[in-house]
Each structure stands twice: as C-alpha cells, then as structure tokens.
Amino acid sequence: MTKKTLLATVLGERQETPPIWIMRQAGRYLPEYRETRAKAGSFLDLCYNPELATEVTLQPLRRFDLDAAILFSDILVIPDALGQKVRFEQGEGPTLDPLTADSVDRLEREGALEHLAPVLETVRRLRAALSPEKTLIGFCGSPWTVATYMLNGRGSPDQWVARRFALEHPEAFARLMDVLVETSVDYLVAQLEAGADVVQLFESWALNLDDAAFATQVIEPNRRIVEGVRARVPNAPIIGFPRGAAGNLRRYAEMTGVNALGLDYATPLSFPREHLPQDLPVQGNLDPLRLVIGGEAMERRVVEIKQAFADRPHIFNLGHGIVPETPIAHVERLVNLVKTA
Ligand SMILES: Cc1c2[nH]c(c1CCC(=O)O)Cc1[nH]c(c(CCC(=O)O)c1C)Cc1[nH]c(c(CCC(=O)O)c1C)Cc1[nH]c(c(C)c1CCC(=O)O)C2
Numbered sequence: 001m002t003k004k005t006l007l008a009t010v011l012g013e014r015q016e017t018p019p020i021w022i023m024r025q026a027g028r029y030l031p032e033y034r035e036t037r038a039k040a041g042s043f044l045d046l047c048y049n050p051e052l053a054t055e056v057t058l059q060p061l062r063r064f065d066l067d068a069a070i071l072f073s074d075i076l077v078i079p080d081a082l083g084q085k086v087r088f089e090q091g092e093g094p095t096l097d098p099l100t101a102d103s104v105d106r107l108e109r110e111g112a113l114e115h116l117a118p119v120l121e122t123v124r125r126l127r128a129a130l131s132p133e134k135t136l137i138g139f140c141g142s143p144w145t146v147a148t149y150m151l152n153g154r155g156s157p158d159q160w161v162a163r164r165f166a167l168e169h170p171e172a173f174a175r176l177m178d179v180l181v182e183t184s185v186d187y188l189v190a191q192l193e194a195g196a197d198v199v200q201l202f203e204s205w206a207l208n209l210d211d212a213a214f215a216t217q218v219i220e221p222n223r224r225i226v227e228g229v230r231a232r233v234p235n236a237p238i239i240g241f242p243r244g245a246a247g248n249l250r251r252y253a254e255m256t257g258v259n260a261l262g263l264d265y266a267t268p269l270s271f272p273r274e275h276l277p278q279d280l281p282v283q284g285n286l287d288p289l290r291l292v293i294g295g296e297a298m299e300r301r302v303v304e305i306k307q308a309f310a311d312r313p314h315i316f317n318l319g320h321g322i323v324p325e326t327p328i329a330h331v332e333r334l335v336n337l338v339k340t341a
Contacts, residue, residue: 278312
C-alpha cells in the first residue's frame with residue numbers, strides 16, 4: 001500500500017523530509033485558476049460547481065510536488081447554507097447582511113447539508129482523481145471566525161462588532177455557537193465520509209481575545225467540533241489552526257484535542273520546543289511575504305524552520321495563506337528546498 005506521508009504526520013509520525021502543502025494553494029497567483037474562475041460566474045458559483053472546483057483543487061498539484069490537495073471551497077459556505085446569503089463582489093472581500101440578536105434564531109439548520117451537497121460531490125471526485133500517496137484535506141471555518149463575518153457583515157481588522165456582541169448578548173451568542181458547531185460537525189463528518197483524509201479547522205481570527213473570551217469563543221467551540229466529529233468518525237485526523245493564538249496556543253492544543261497544531265508566522269521557532277509536548281505534530285510557518293520576495297529572505301528561513309521542527313512530526317506550510325502577487329517560480333523553489341535542503 002502506498003503511504004500518505006502527510007496524513008501519517010498528522011497522526012504523529014515524524015518524517016525524514018517534512019511533507020508540504022500551502023494554505024490557499026489554489027488561487028489567484030495561478031493563471032489557470034484565474035481562467036477557470038472567469039468561467040464560473042461568481043466565486044460562490046465556483047465553490048458550488050463540482051467540475052470546476054475539482055479542476056482548481058488539482059491545478060497546484062500539476063505544477064508542484066505537493067503532498068496534499070485541499071478541497072476548493074470557502075469557510076463562508078456555512079452561513080450561506082444557513083440562509084444568510086454571502087456575496088463576493090469583484091475586488092472586494094465577502095459581504096453578508098449582518099446578523100442581529102434576533103435574527104440568530106432565524107438561521108435555517110434544516111437543509112444546510114443539502115445546500116452543501118455540491119461541495120461533498122467535489123470531495124468524492126477529488127478522492128477518485130488523486131493518486132493514493134496524496135492526502136486530501138477537507139476543512140471548515142471555526143465557529144468564532146465564521147461568526148465574525150456573520151455579525152459584522154464583512155471582514156474587519158479588530159473583530160470589534162463580534163467581540164462586543166459576544167460579551168453583550170451572551171445567550172444569543174451561545175445559540176449562534178451551537179448552530180455553527182452542529183452544522184460544522186455534520187459538514188466535516190460528511191467530508192470525511194466522502195473521502196477527505198484529514199480536516200482542518202480554520203480559526204483565522206483567534207487574535208485580539210483575552211484568555212476568558214478565548215476559552216468560550218475559541219477553545220470550547222473547537223473542542224466541541226473535535227468531540228462531535230470523533231463521536232461519529234472515531235480517531236478522525238484533525239488539524240487546528242488558531243491564527244494569532246500566541247500565549248493561548250498550548251491550551252488550545254491541550255483542550256481541543258486536535259491531532260496537529262497549525263502555527264502562524266508570528267510564532268517563534270523556539271515555541272514548540274519550549275511549550276508544546278514533544279510528540280505534538282506542528283504545521284507551518286513561513287511568512288507568505290518571504291515567498292513573495294524569494295531569494296535569501298526565503299531560503300534561509302526555510303532551512304531554519306526545517307531545523308527548528310526537525311525533532312518532531314512537522315508539516316511544512318506557510319503561516320497564513322499565499323497571496324496573489326506570489327511568483328510561481330518562488331513556489332517551485334520553496335517546494336524543492338523543503339524536499340531537498
Ligand atoms: C477567512 C477565510 C475566508 N476563507 C478562508 C478563510 C480562512 C483562511 C484565511 O484566513 O485565509 C478559507 C479558504 N478560502 C479558500 C480556500 C480554498 C482552499 C485552499 O486553496 O486553501 C480556503 C481554505 C479559497 C478562496 N477564498 C477567497 C478566494 C479569492 C476569491 C477569488 O478568486 O476571487 C479564494 C481562492 C475569497 C475570500 N474568502 C474569505 C475572504 C476574507 C476572502 C477574500 C479575500 C481574498 O480575496 O483573498 C473568507
């Protein structure tokens with residue numbers, strides 16, 4: 001049997017050479033993505049089109065020797081499936097009609113999974129198309145991160161509206177977390193049943209929270225998702241990526257029970273050695289800006305990251321998503337360096 005090295009690493013096996021994938025590896029830095037994207041209509045039309053979503057998921061693997069494919073979709077398909085319609089206007093981030101304390105109870109859980117059926121069809125097609133040594137990664141947004149968009153109606157640098165809502169309307173906020181936890185569990189279980197090997201929880205806005213808010217808004221919902229998924233898919237392999245968690249990283253890993261911990265690029269390379277269990281797999285954490293610049297700025301750091309995490313299971317990745325201005329040649333060089341240096 002052919003081994004999936006990335007899956008094995010999530011499960012705790014250290015590799016001589018770290019496996020690699022790149023957050024947002026299918027995207028606008030690839031001309032073939034922009035071409036397929038133009039055919040699809042809106043961005044969400046692309047997410048809900050199994051044929052085109054399968055195609056863009058596979059595009060980066062045709063160019064680079066990556067060890068995993070990540071399902072092409074978005075974290076905001078969840079609010080869209082719950083009846084809070086999401087729009088992606090050209091050249092802007094996502095917009096939604098903001099949720100209020102009253103409208104939380106009007107979210108429609110029933111039928112949410114049916115709405116997501118095309119995404120699950122994409123997972124099945126990917127499973128069939130991928131060669132057996134490639135790991136297929138499914139994902140969802142973590143409830144707090146998804147809630148920041150649902151409550152504010154768009155991205156915001158400090159998540160002010162959502163942080164305020166959580167403290168001012170704790171009961172409505174708890175009901176919102178319940179809906180998101182339950183829907184996310186159903187969605188991730190369905191992805192695993194459709195053929196995903198691993199799922200990642202994207203908690204992109206785990207920053208700006210005091211440790212009490214971090215416990216209720218980040219740790220507890222993520223813990224409930226891990227528990228809920230594993231109740232139906234025993235030992236499901238899960239990567240948690242709490243971006244910006246900083247001093248809360250260790251507690252996040254311990255209390256949620258994720259198999260592997262995604263590190264953002266602000267996490268010091270000494271952090272795992274000083275603060276995390278020796279056997280905990282980590283993922284990360286090159287600054288995407290170094291991939292844009294390339295040359296020494298990138299190459300030295302890649303070697304440092306590999307050395308710093310060489311004593312434990314390590315999945316090489318960026319510390320956040322790849323950006324559209326990234327030169328393709330730099331991605332080629334990165335993958336080469338990770339595999340050989
Ligand atoms: C916060 C968040 C979102 N989406 C996601 C997050 C968490 C990760 C992170 O923090 O980056 C996750 C995401 N979004 C996308 C993927 C696909 C899988 C992958 O290749 O990693 C994944 C895993 C595609 C996408 N999602 C989006 C694009 C670009 C849209 C386009 O092609 O026009 C892609 C390829 C759009 C999107 N989607 C979102 C925003 C804020 C934006 C606009 C910003 C931007 O344009 O880059 C919400």
